[in-house]
Each structure stands twice: as structure tokens, then as C-alpha cells.
Amino acid sequence: MEEITYGQAVRDAMREELQRDENVFLMGEDIGVYGGAFGITFGMIDEFGPDRVRDTPISEAAIVGAGVGAAMVGMRPIVEIMFSDFLTLASDQIMNQAAKIHYMLGGKAKVPLVVRTPGGSGTGAAAQHSQSLEALFAHIPGLKVVMPSSPYDVKGLLKTAIRDDNPVVFFEHKLLYSKKGEVPDTDYTVPFGEAEIKRSGSDITVFATSIMVHRALEAAEQLANENISVEVIDPKTLVPLDTETIVKSVIKTGRLMIVQEACKRGGFASEVVAEVVESEAFGYLDAPITRVAGKNIPIPYSKKLEAAAVPQVEDIVKAVKEELLQ
Amino acid sequence: MKLSKKLKLRMLEQMLLTRYFEEKVDELFAKGLIHGTTHLSIGEEAMAAGPVNALKADDFMAITHRGHGSCIAKGADINIMMAELMGKETGYCKGKGGSIHVANLEEGNLGANGIVGGGIPIATGAALAQKMQNTGKIVLCFFGDGASNEGTFHESLNMASIWQLPIVYVCVNNMYGMSTCIDDVCPTNNISDRASAYQMEGITIDGNDVLEMFEVTNNAVIKARKGQGPTLIEGLTYRWKGHSKSDANLYRTREEIEEWKKKCPIKRFQTYLIEQKIMSEEEIKKMEESSLETIERAVEFAEQSPYPSLDALEEDLYAY
Structure with missing residues (x-):
């Protein structure tokens, strides 16, 4: 390939x-x-x-x-x-x-x-x-x-x-x-509504979208060095959403974090939280669900401010550790 | 251009059907048999029958929220239209659209639109597709005076002109966008003046003269079909009824309304047909009676039709 x-x-x-x-x-x-x-x-x-x-x-x-x-x-x-x-x-x-x-x-x-x-x-x-x-x-x-x-x-x-x-x-x-x-060179398609477990893990499920999938994977790699096993799910499509894969994963890990670049309020992460708490996975949750998301502000220009406005790898690493302490 | 007797009779019949259809809708609304809202085009019938008859059966049109007349002129089945307005399963949109969303692609009707100016770029895109696929078909795009202040109007006319699309824009200028008089919100004398900004021919004509509406549209249709680009036609007309069901007509005088009623496009056309000895008074009366019967049958059909089942609620969200 x-x-x-x-x-x-x-x-x-x-x-x-x-x-x-x-x-x-x-x-x-x-x-x-x-x-x-x-x-x-x-x-x-x-x-x-x-x-x-x-x-x-x-x-x-x-x-x-x-x-x-x-x-x-x-x-x-x-x-x-x-x-x-x-x-x-x-x-x-x-x-x-x-x-x-x-x-x-x-x-x-x-x-x-x-x-x-x-x-x-x-x-x-x-x-x-x-x-x-x-x-x-x-x-x-x-x-x-x-x-x-x-x-x-x-x-x-x-x-x-x-x-x-x-x-x-x-x-x-x-x-x-x-x-x-x-x-691949061949003609292939990727179906809508089928999430992919980009990395398998057992301690926590991290649901991430777009570029946040990469940041979540990098965070998972770092956390693996500390014996923390992170499962990373990429939904690929928000509509339709593959809730089944998320629910199964949460039942397995007992913990859920959603990472999105968009600002937190009213974001898609909130929808994922709602889907999970309404599902049978709710009873398997060992800790509150965490959203790691953009700040509720317009994106600023200056480099440091811009980077601080949205989740970075270290934010995810830190948030996972905090979540695991709960 | 000499129009056939057959065409003239067809146009009169469509205008009568539209008038009676809408009078019936008004009545059924008052009785609570039609709910929601509805926008009546009584007084504007020539603006539908004239332009639409310049189309071939497989040409397309996009219409406005006040579009019953255009639907009828494009060949819509009155029974199915009435059923849609009553929210019945047998309606054009299975009862999911109502008065402002009657559409039928099989009849070339891209649909009425609930958003002022919303249909203008859609019609323009349909015209782009005709040009790209070299179908020889054209698109007729209706909108009101109010819509000519929407960005989509300007964006679309510009696009249609630079790409020389096979489309004819027809502005139904009934003087009021809801309550706002077009003179207060448009700086040019005519809406058609705006065409010049897009290097497009713009024409303002008497929208209550069905023959003139037909002829001018027909010329524009021929031009569009030849690949010579779009035209903006503005027809001056007047709606006798309020904007929608909640209108108390506070923004215009009774005298103004009465003055326009004297310019009734149907009476005017009938007088012409009699004077030209194309139809006798008796023949006209017969046509009126049969049109009224058609509307009564439509009401019967609609009343006897079932409401959609709740199973249909989440159907047709996506195409498969």
C-alpha cells in the first residue's frame, strides 16, 4: 500500500x-x-x-x-x-x-x-x-x-x-x-455509521473526532508507559452514529471520556454523554463521564492562546489520569 | 404570436380552477378542515397560468409559498393537492408538506418553498444541470417582490448570467412583502431594473394580463432554450386576500383592494374571449360550473382519504 x-x-x-x-x-x-x-x-x-x-x-x-x-x-x-x-x-x-x-x-x-x-x-x-x-x-x-x-x-x-x-x-x-x-490503490468505500476502535484498551474509553483522534492516540501511547490502557474510538460519522460500539466499549472499560475540538457548550460530546447514560452502559460506569473540549470562546489569533483554546495531547493525558483517580 | 384557442381555453380553465380551489381552501380553513397556514393567490391567477403554459411538460419550475396556481398550471392533480392541504396520506407529500410544500418532480415541479428566496438558487442549480447535461429543458423560477431583497436573488441572477443558464426568472410583484410595500424597500422604480446589474434583460409587464404574461415568458423561454441566457420578467399584480391567515390588512386601504378587484385577471380574460368570439358566455358558464365540480370532487376525495399513519412519522427522513 x-x-x-x-x-x-x-x-x-x-x-x-x-x-x-x-x-x-x-x-x-x-x-x-x-x-x-x-x-x-x-x-x-x-x-x-x-x-x-x-x-x-x-x-x-x-x-x-x-x-x-x-x-x-x-x-x-x-x-x-x-x-x-x-x-x-x-x-x-x-x-x-x-x-x-x-x-x-x-x-x-x-x-x-x-x-x-x-x-x-x-x-x-x-x-x-x-x-x-x-x-x-x-x-x-x-x-x-x-x-x-x-x-x-x-x-x-x-x-x-x-x-x-x-x-x-x-x-x-x-x-x-x-x-x-x-x-490502497483499489476502489474501496468506508461505511457510514460504523465506528472504529483505533486502539484497544481496558481502563478507559476515549471517544474522539477528527484531529482529536490523533491527539487521543498520542496520549494513549504516553499513558501506556504508565501502564494505563486507553481504548480510542473514532466514530467517523456523527450522523449516523454508531452508539453500539461506544456502549460496548464503556461496558468493558467502565469509564468514558469524550474529546472534541469544538467548544464544550452544546457540542457533540454532550450528545455522546446522553447516548451512553441512556444506555445499558450507565450501570457499568465507575466514574463520571468527562468531556475534554474547546473552551467556550472564539478561537484567538496569538499562537499560545490558540493552542490553549482547544485540547492538546497533554490535556488529554492529564484528564485521563484525573478520571482514573475518581 | 397567435395563440391557439385550445391554449386560451386551457389557461382560462386553470385560472378558474385556481380561483375556486383557493376560495374553497379559504372556506375549509374557516371551518377548521385545513389547519396551519395557507397563502392565497386570488387576484394573481394570470401570473401562474401565463408563464407556466410557456413551458413544455418536461421543463422545470420552482415556485413560491403562494404557489397553488403554478401547481395547477403545471398539471397538478387537484385531488392530490387538496388532500395535501388537508394533511392526508394521499397528498402530494403524503401530508408532510402542506400548502407551502406542494411539489412533484415527475411533473417538473421542484416545489414551493417556505423560505422567501429559498427556491431561487435551487432553480438556478436545476438550470445548471440542464445546461451541463445538455437536455434542452429550461427552468422557470417564481418568486415575489419581497424575495428580490434576499441575497439569494442577487447571487443567483449573477450566477445565471455569468454561466448563461437556461432559466427564466418571474417576479410576482403583488406590491407587498407581507405588509411591507415594495416601494418602501426597493430604490428602483421596477424590480426588473435590477436585472441590468447582471447584464440581463429585465421586463416589467401587466401581471393581470394572462396573454401578455404568456407571450413575454414564451419569448424568454425560447431565448433560454437557444442558450441565449436568462431573463427577469416582473409581472405587476395584486393579492386580494391577506398575506396569510392572520392578516388584518392594516397596511392597505379598502379602496386600494377594491380598485384592484376591478382589474380581475379572470374577468378581463373572459371579456376578451367573448369579445373575440373565442368563447360564448354560455361556454364560459359551463367551464365555470365544471371547474367548481372538479373542486367539489377534490374536497370529497380529500375528505375520504385517510390521515397518515403514525408509522409514517419517521419515514422518508433519508433516501435509500
């Missing part, structure tokens, strides 16, 4: 799907010659032309809305929103239109639309280019929400998203674009 970056894996998934299905096309700001703000679509315009790798005006509502309309009449658009913060500009089209059309019309219309967008902090881009907004979209019935953490997953999940007949909000992470991992 070849080692490629997460960004390359996103590009490969799109290239292969554009080759496979003529109804698939890309639309977004500066995705053509420029290659997108993060270079993800670089070179694709040469291979597929400006019709299928379509540069748009800076009009997020119309970009997503046009994607919804094209999807309703048989295309399978992938729209890129340059930063996930800009999803707010298209929120009516995502939340009130794409999400609701299938249900509201009694199942008569389909919206096979993928909204790809990079989220997360760590690039010094400050408050309006660094958020983690997945909980907003996970809250809306009718959407699927994906948060891949590895090159293998991002490629397989993006293919699943493109082939899905429903609107999918696909959160990539800016800091992961350069992360390398093994990805």
Missing part, C-alpha cells in the same frame, strides 16, 4: 468518482486553476475541465443552493465551502432546504449533495476561519455528518458520501491535510 496525504486522499476520491460517474461534478470558490484554498482540487481542472471543476462567484448560499437544485434533477454535486465557518452563509440552503426536502416532499425528491469543508483551528487564522461547527449540522434531521481522521478513512468516506442519495456535510481538518497514511 502506498502512503499518501489526507489531502491527496480527498483529491483521489473525487478524481475517481468523477471518472466513474459523469453526474458527479465539483463547484466552489477558487477550486479551478488555484486548486482551492488548501490546494485540494489542484490540477483537477486540467483533467476534467472547467464545467466539472467549476469556479463560482463568492456566493455561498447560491453555491450550495445550486448544488441542491442540480442534485434534485439527477446530478451528484460536490460543493466546496472554503472554510467551514462560511457554512453559516449557506445555512438556509443546508438546514432548511437540503436537509428537509426529502422528508417535506414525502420522499418524492432526493438531494445527493456533498458539502465538503475544512474545519478546525491551528493555522493562526483566528475566530472566523477556525471553528468546529459539526454539532450545528448534526442537530438538523435529514443531514449526514462526517468527520474523517485518516487518509484511508477520508477517501473511503468521501466515496460513500458521493454515492449516498442524501445531503452530507463532510468536515475535513486543515491540519490533517498533510498527514500521511496508507491508502
Whole structure:
């Protein structure tokens, strides 16, 4: 297997799907010659032309809305929103239109639309280019929400998203674009709604999303030196959510910590807590559940402040130790 | 352009069906048989029948919350529409959409929209798909005067123009966005003036003249089909009823409403048909009677239809 970056894996998934299905096309700001703000679509315009790798005006509502309309009449658009913060500009089209059309019309219309967008902090881009907004979209019935953490997953999940007949909000992470991992040459998909135990352990379950999967794994490695055995679960998709894998793991370890980059209040971690306390795992809990999450603040610019605003490896290590003392 | 007698009769029938359908809806609402809310287009019937008849059966349209007339003109089954408004399982959306979400993709109806301006980019995207797939089909996009102040209007017209999409935008200017008079919230004389910002042809016409609405839309449709890009057509009309069910009409005078009632698009078209000897008074009366019967049958169908079962509550959330 070849080692490629997460960004390359996103590009490969799109290239292969554009080759496979003529109804698939890309639309977004500066995705053509420029290659997108993060270079993800670089070179694709040469291979597929400006019709299928379509540069748009800076009009997020119309970009997503046009994607919804094209999807309703048989295309399978992938729209890129340059930063996930800009999803707010298209929120009516995502939340009130794409999400609701299938249900509201009694199942008569389909919206096979993928909204790809990079989220997360760590690039010094400050408050309006660094958020983690997945909980907003996970809250809306009718959407699927994906948060891949590895090159293998991002490629397989993006293919699943493109082939899905429903609107999918696909959160990539800016800091992961350069992360390398093994990805097979063969056509494969990664299913929605199947979490993966990225590391098996017995003392505590750590549920982590996107880049936090890597930080949790690094923390688990450090804690292993102190004979603490951490199980790390990556849900891959928040909607649908594989609660069964989480519940089983918590029954095994008796402890649960959720790590998310998004600010704590109203975040997806709270949903995971609720799922677990409502399940049979509740009786197996040996300690209160802990959320390790971003502070309830906008992401600040200055480097030290930015890093302190979201969970780092040492925060997870410390929190696990505290949890085990309880 | 010479329009066939058949087309003229069809347009009159659709306008009558729309008028009677909505009068019935008003009545059923008062009786509590239709709930929620509903937006009536009484007085605006020419704005639906005229433009929609310029489409071919497989062309698409996106409509507004005040869209009963466009649905009827696009060939919607009145029984199924009435059932939807009554929240019945046999309705277009299985009772899940109601008055403001009647849609049927099989009839090229992309749907009404509960969000002002929400359908404009969707219609634009549907037009993009037609162009990319080279289908030769076009999209008709309805919206109101109020929607022309939404960002989606400007974003979409700009997009349609730079990409020369096969779409015709039809603004139903009934003078009021809920209670707000368009003159107070739009600095240009006409909404169609806004088209010039997008290098697009913009035309303002009498929205109560069904023949003019048809002809102007038809020209724009031909242009769009030839790949010569979009057009913005503004029809000036008036809604006789309130914005929705809760409207006490405090923002306009009785005189103004009465003045517009004299410009009834249906009466005007009927007078033309009689004067031109295309229909006799008797033939018109017959059409009115049969249209009323169609509406009565629709009510009967809807009343006899079952409500959706609770099993349907969580169905159709996702497509499989």
C-alpha cells in the first residue's frame, strides 16, 4: 500500500468518482486553476475541465443552493465551502432546504449533495476561519455528518458520501491535510455509521473526532508507559452514529471520556454523554463521564492562546489520569 | 404570436380552477378542515397560468409559498393537492408538506418553498444541470417582490448570467412583502431594473394580463432554450386576500383592494374571449360550473382519504 496525504486522499476520491460517474461534478470558490484554498482540487481542472471543476462567484448560499437544485434533477454535486465557518452563509440552503426536502416532499425528491469543508483551528487564522461547527449540522434531521481522521478513512468516506442519495456535510481538518497514511490503490468505500476502535484498551474509553483522534492516540501511547490502557474510538460519522460500539466499549472499560475540538457548550460530546447514560452502559460506569473540549470562546489569533483554546495531547493525558483517580 | 384557442381555453380553465380551489381552501380553513397556514393567490391567477403554459411538460419550475396556481398550471392533480392541504396520506407529500410544500418532480415541479428566496438558487442549480447535461429543458423560477431583497436573488441572477443558464426568472410583484410595500424597500422604480446589474434583460409587464404574461415568458423561454441566457420578467399584480391567515390588512386601504378587484385577471380574460368570439358566455358558464365540480370532487376525495399513519412519522427522513 502506498502512503499518501489526507489531502491527496480527498483529491483521489473525487478524481475517481468523477471518472466513474459523469453526474458527479465539483463547484466552489477558487477550486479551478488555484486548486482551492488548501490546494485540494489542484490540477483537477486540467483533467476534467472547467464545467466539472467549476469556479463560482463568492456566493455561498447560491453555491450550495445550486448544488441542491442540480442534485434534485439527477446530478451528484460536490460543493466546496472554503472554510467551514462560511457554512453559516449557506445555512438556509443546508438546514432548511437540503436537509428537509426529502422528508417535506414525502420522499418524492432526493438531494445527493456533498458539502465538503475544512474545519478546525491551528493555522493562526483566528475566530472566523477556525471553528468546529459539526454539532450545528448534526442537530438538523435529514443531514449526514462526517468527520474523517485518516487518509484511508477520508477517501473511503468521501466515496460513500458521493454515492449516498442524501445531503452530507463532510468536515475535513486543515491540519490533517498533510498527514500521511496508507491508502490502497483499489476502489474501496468506508461505511457510514460504523465506528472504529483505533486502539484497544481496558481502563478507559476515549471517544474522539477528527484531529482529536490523533491527539487521543498520542496520549494513549504516553499513558501506556504508565501502564494505563486507553481504548480510542473514532466514530467517523456523527450522523449516523454508531452508539453500539461506544456502549460496548464503556461496558468493558467502565469509564468514558469524550474529546472534541469544538467548544464544550452544546457540542457533540454532550450528545455522546446522553447516548451512553441512556444506555445499558450507565450501570457499568465507575466514574463520571468527562468531556475534554474547546473552551467556550472564539478561537484567538496569538499562537499560545490558540493552542490553549482547544485540547492538546497533554490535556488529554492529564484528564485521563484525573478520571482514573475518581 | 397567435395563440391557439385550445391554449386560451386551457389557461382560462386553470385560472378558474385556481380561483375556486383557493376560495374553497379559504372556506375549509374557516371551518377548521385545513389547519396551519395557507397563502392565497386570488387576484394573481394570470401570473401562474401565463408563464407556466410557456413551458413544455418536461421543463422545470420552482415556485413560491403562494404557489397553488403554478401547481395547477403545471398539471397538478387537484385531488392530490387538496388532500395535501388537508394533511392526508394521499397528498402530494403524503401530508408532510402542506400548502407551502406542494411539489412533484415527475411533473417538473421542484416545489414551493417556505423560505422567501429559498427556491431561487435551487432553480438556478436545476438550470445548471440542464445546461451541463445538455437536455434542452429550461427552468422557470417564481418568486415575489419581497424575495428580490434576499441575497439569494442577487447571487443567483449573477450566477445565471455569468454561466448563461437556461432559466427564466418571474417576479410576482403583488406590491407587498407581507405588509411591507415594495416601494418602501426597493430604490428602483421596477424590480426588473435590477436585472441590468447582471447584464440581463429585465421586463416589467401587466401581471393581470394572462396573454401578455404568456407571450413575454414564451419569448424568454425560447431565448433560454437557444442558450441565449436568462431573463427577469416582473409581472405587476395584486393579492386580494391577506398575506396569510392572520392578516388584518392594516397596511392597505379598502379602496386600494377594491380598485384592484376591478382589474380581475379572470374577468378581463373572459371579456376578451367573448369579445373575440373565442368563447360564448354560455361556454364560459359551463367551464365555470365544471371547474367548481372538479373542486367539489377534490374536497370529497380529500375528505375520504385517510390521515397518515403514525408509522409514517419517521419515514422518508433519508433516501435509500
